[in-house]
Amino acid sequence: MSDSELDFDADELVMLRQLFCAEAKDSLEQVTARVLATGSGKPTGETLTEMMRVTHTLKGAAGTVGLHGVVDISHRLESVIAGIAKGSVSWVDSSADQLVEVTDGLLAYIDQAGAGVAGADVTAVKLRGQIDQIARGNRRRESLPIPVIESPPETVLEPAPHDTPVPEPKALLRVEPERIDDLMSAAGELLFDRTRIERRVQLLRTLARDLARTRQSLHDALDVEGPPSKATLSMAEGELAGQAALLSQTTASLLDEIEALRRTIGELQKGLTRIRMESAKNLFLHAARTLRALRRATGVHVELRTIGEETEFDKAVAEQLLDPITQLLRNAVAHGVEPEEERIARGKSSVATITIRARQDGNLLVLELADDGRGIDTVALRDKLVATGRWTPTRAQLANDDEILDALLGTGVSIRGDADELAGRGIGVGLVRETVARLGGEVKVSSQMGRGTTFSLRLPLSTALAQAMLFKIGGQVYAIPNVHVVDSTLVDAFATTTTVRHEQLPVLRLDQLLGHATADERRAGIVVSFAGKRLVCTVDKIIGPREIIIKPLGPLLAPLTLYAGATISGSGKVQLILDPAQLVRRAHPDAPEGRVVDPVSAPMILAGRALVVDDSRAIREAMTSMLGREGWIVDVAEDGARALQMTKQLRYDLVVTDLEMPNVDGFDLIVRLRKEDRYRSTPVIIITSRANPEHRARAKELNVRALVAKPITRRKLLEALATKAPQRDDA
Amino acid sequence: MGELRNVIVFTAAGGRYALELRWVREVVSLGFVTGVPTAPTALCGVCNLHGTILPVLDVAALLDQTPGPPARQGDGALVLETEGIVCALRVDQVDHVATLPEGPGGLVDASGRALKLLDPAQLVRRAQEILVAAGTAAEPTEAPRE
Secondary structure (H helix, E strand, C coil): CCHHHCCCCHHHHHHHHHHHHHHHHHHHHHHHHHHHHHCCCCCCHHHHHHHHHHHHHHHHHHHHCCCHHHHHHHHHHHHHHHHHHHCCCCCCCCHHHHHHHHHHHHHHHHHHHHHCCCCHHHHHHHHHHHHHHHHCCCCCCCCCCCCCCCCCCCCCCCCCCCCCCCCCCCCCCCCCHHHHHHHHHHHHHHHHHHHHHHHHHHHHHHHHHHHHHHHHHHHHHHHCCCCCCHHHHHHHHHHHHHHHHHHHHHHHHHHHHHHHHHHHHHHHHHHHHHHCEEECHHHHHHHHHHHHHHHHHHCCCEEEEEECCCCEEEHHHHHHHHHHHHHHHHHHHHHHCCCHHHHHHCCCCCCEEEEEEEEEECCEEEEEEEECCCCCCHHHHHHHHHHCCCCCHHHHHHCCHHHHHHHHCCCCCCCCCCCCCCCHHHHHHHHHHHHHHHCCCEEEEEEECCCEEEEEEEEECCCCEEEEEEEEECCEEEEEEHHHEEEEEEECCCCCEEEECCEEEEEEEHHHHCCCCCCCCCEEEEEEEECCEEEEEEECEEEEEEEEECECCCHHHCCCCCEEEEEECCCCCEEEEECHHHHHHHHCCCCCCCCCCCCCCCCCCCCCEEEEECCCHHHHHHHHHHHHHCCCEEEEECCHHHHHHHHHHCCCCEEEEECCCCCCCHHHHHHHHHHCHHHCCCCEEEEECCCCHHHHHHHHHCCCCEEEECCCCHHHHHHHHHCCCCCCCCC | CCCEEEEEEEEECCEEEEEEHHHEEEEEECCCCECCCCCCCCEEEEEEECCEEEEEECHHHHCCCCCCCCCCCCCEEEEEEECCEEEEEEECEEEEEEEEEEECCEEECCCCCEEEEECHHHHHHHHHHHHHHHHHHHCCCCCCCC
16 A cells, blocks of 8 residues: 555655654553563563553554554564463563564664655564564574664565655654643743833833933023023923933833743743653663663673662753763673672672662752672772873872772773773763763762772753854854854955855954954854844854853853853863854944934934824824834824824824825924924924925925835835934034 | 951962851862953953853952962862852962951961951952943943934
8 A cells, every 4th residue: 555545645644654653652662661671581461461552552553654564563563472471472581682672673663664764674574583583482592792773685675565755754752731831821921021121111212312302401501691590400400300210110120020031031941941851761761771782792691770760851961861871881881890700709699780870969960870890990090090191100199089080081091901892991981971061060980899880970950952153263162052153254364344145244353352363364254143133253263063051151240241151061161152142233333223324324313202193094003113113102193183182182202294184284283283382393204195396395394304205114214213303403 | 366267278369368168168179261351350261160150260350459370270269159159269279277366457377477358248249340340341332322
């Protein structure tokens, strides 16, 4: 059967298969967990029934999404398990290992088949072989070194069901709905926070306008011959007092609102972290599997004990820990555990035990991996450190055991004399430390001669992982969040601008900004974009994009606004993250955020309260939105008569009016306004579809700032706002 | 005789100082110290302490004296926690921990020499002032609008 016979279209099918893969993964992990929990003994009837149920469900679901190869394998697996339950298939020591191998292989196969990968057929053949072997009752234990799917051998294969090539499935995250609900409500709260803060900012803008007006009245008073009148001054003083009070009140509220915003962001972060949490179970499963493979490869008898399966931590952390755990297990098997005879001679159990324990300690995850082997010979290690020239004899002599053990975590020192295939000569342990350091954690080793070695990893339960562009300046590594990095380029020596993709961009000499001499040669440049503005930052060397963990710089360093935070490198060094907003401000110092550079170099009218008069609702809405974006509080009137009413109630800082309107038309309105004291010099802008010379003359007479021809664009409006007031040179 | 104080006695940038033990969270040997460009000399740099970013300060610069040499990996430092801020003071050498009487002119050590008793809260406040001033100075100037 081909995909075309299925009930779904291609997109649906992709989605369904993704869901199926996630589900299958869960089910099979359950099977694996059950087998691993039983050790090498035969599982109970109950366990076997459960395993059959899981494989049966899998079979049904695979059929629905058209993965017939999976149906076949699941069916065979189910039959074998049924056989084991009934006793018709005998259970031998290696059966557990084989079952785990099959479930692992089936998992890989489902992934491959779901994605339509070519090698899937080979995997299927291999799986069938493995299942048959269990079914035949395991006459001989297969001596496979490592249970990995090998590259396709040159076998002629039966034509397998051909799945249409489907796009690469993305990894799916399965989350409890309540966790999403929490996030949604936090996101909603975020909108409220934004609205509150925006309102405050508008108020501050109005206040700035009021202050400018007060200043202007003081300025005018000073212009008058002789001492200014007391009345004028006291009025100005009164205004200032009011404004000061409003200002301090507004800043206080703004601080409250920012605090609320901080809380909401905290909630969001917490929610997101919870979505990403998973229990230590998966990590333990991985450890059990790794140890199984190691046991088979080395023949060392070792059991795994796990404690703290319910400990929850970030999936990202868990993923990063897979390799360190593998490394530490290899290390324990290769170096820690003594040969059986030696263990018996020492009075220990012949089977060694490795214990992995996970627990939460405050905000930290503590993961301990302990073996009950021979322990680390610090005397030998000391000699080794000296022999390899890493330490001076004096230093080695003075160091205590802890320091000696700590040196083990540095790269290049081996515990055992001979280079060992398995554990990679101590270098592996160094990598463990690097990975853990990158996650912001620490590794400690403790050891008792003859009793065993314990590695403890302490690291944050969750991490704020981000993509960043790393580069070097003056020998130091810096980072910029990758979302703001759009391109890279080359910049000529001493160039102050450069063209990137037909766009002329300012060049910011980062080396100069960071206190280094500027080299007089072509430099690598990173194109940074923030809030719609772009610039090119010159750097010594681009290292490339990396996944980093963002750490706050803390309250003391908060005033250094150039830095947005820091990250810790694999070797434990702090690397600073530059704030793209600050870089943009430095490259565009004369263009404050969100404003167009005004074309006639006149001061723009500061935002305040504006009245828009037009009989077209569309125009009113459009103007409200455009002015609103510039920080104006906008009222509207549909004709001149209504506008006159409104101007009597409130004082407007700007009037924008159409000319042709019912009742009182535009010019009538302006004439009447100009007769009133408070509107004598208020900026007025006319918007019109017909601007003839007669209109222009009349407008000039009435001290109108500008005539703007419809259709109105933001650009035209901003130009009009920036037009000089005709009667005065200084606004 | 004045009040007895449990202090840690150390030298830094040529001066001899004492700090009450209750403020000292840890005595550490610094990891790699990353320089922070544009920061004032009072900030020697930042380093990684147990996975968090630790600012390293120069005592002398905070007391408006000639600052010591740049901080390097392996230098000693006292980790202080006060006013909700954790930071490190770079030291040349930690002499000893002692219980010393406070005389009229400050602390006097066993050999009768006077010691300057540092007030960590004041040091941190001074550091904040210096950093705020530096932060403001480093801001790009906006074009005047009026």
